[in-house]
Amino acid sequence: MSLEKQLQDRSNHQCELCNSTDSLSIYEVPPTSNANIDNCIYVCNECKSQIEKTEQLNPEHWKVLSDTMWSESPAVQVVAWRMLSRLRNEGWASDNLDILYLDEENLEWAKKTGDHENEGTVEFHQDSNGARLYEGDTVVLIKTLDVKGSSLSAKLGTVVKNIRLVHDNVEQIEGKVEGQTIVILTKYLRKG
Numbered sequence: 362m363s364l365e366k367q368l369q370d371r372s373n374h375q376c377e378l379c380n381s382t383d384s385l386s387i388y389e390v391p392p393t394s395n396a397n398i399d400n401c402i403y404v405c406n407e408c409k410s411q412i413e414k415t416e417q418l419n420p421e422h423w424k425v426l427s428d429t430m431w432s433e434s435p436a437v438q439v440v441a442w443r444m445l446s447r448l449r450n451e452g453w454a455s456d457n458l459d460i461l462y463l464d465e466e467n468l469e470w471a472k473k474t475g476d477h478e479n480e481g482t483v484e485f486h487q488d489s490n491g492a493r494l495y496e497g498d499t500v501v502l503i504k505t506l507d508v509k510g511s512s513l514s515a516k517l518g519t520v521v522k523n524i525r526l527v528h529d530n531v532e533q534i535e536g537k538v539e540g541q542t543i544v545i546l547t548k549y550l551r552k553g
């Protein structure tokens with residue numbers, strides 16, 4: 362029987378973390394070398410993208426962990442523990458973390474990603490409307506900006522192509538205006 366079939370049987374065709382039945386797929390709980398029924402879980406896209414930090418953490422989405430963390434599958438317990446750790450600033454999450462008991466071996470596994478030590482939230486560059494920005498995007502200035510140390514003024518409505526994201530600051534991007542590379546605050550632009 363295929364791994365996916367085994368997971369479908371175990372999960373009853375539901376996300377093992379949030380019970381959703383939409384766009385389910387296999388998530389290998391890291392670190393894994395050989396995927397098998399014991400180190401994989403069946404999850405929906407919404408859970409997966411937040412687990413893998415390609416989307417922002419949405420605390421509301423995870424409240425259902427209060428129920429699903431009681432799964433008999435250690436792999437589900439481990440991921441529930443990691444997500445609760447990332448959400449530990451939420452009262453309900455830290456309460457659940459207090460009562461979610463993992464045996465020694467599974468607790469060691471759960472800690473391997475460092476999610477219990479690191480900042481749980483992930484932030485992305487967003488324009489003034491909250492739309493996600495990506496490398497190479499085209500944006501439009503929504504305010505006239507005076508560029509420090511130059512006579513250049515980037516006018517409202519200026520189109521800036523092929524932006525670069527400033528990696529250690531989600532509030533800044535870089536782009537060329539009149540041939541000059543400048544740093545622009547994301548709150549002063551929208552996606553073009």
Ligand SMILES: [Zn+2]
Pocket residue numbers: 376377378379380381404405406407408409
């Ligand atoms: Zn889910």
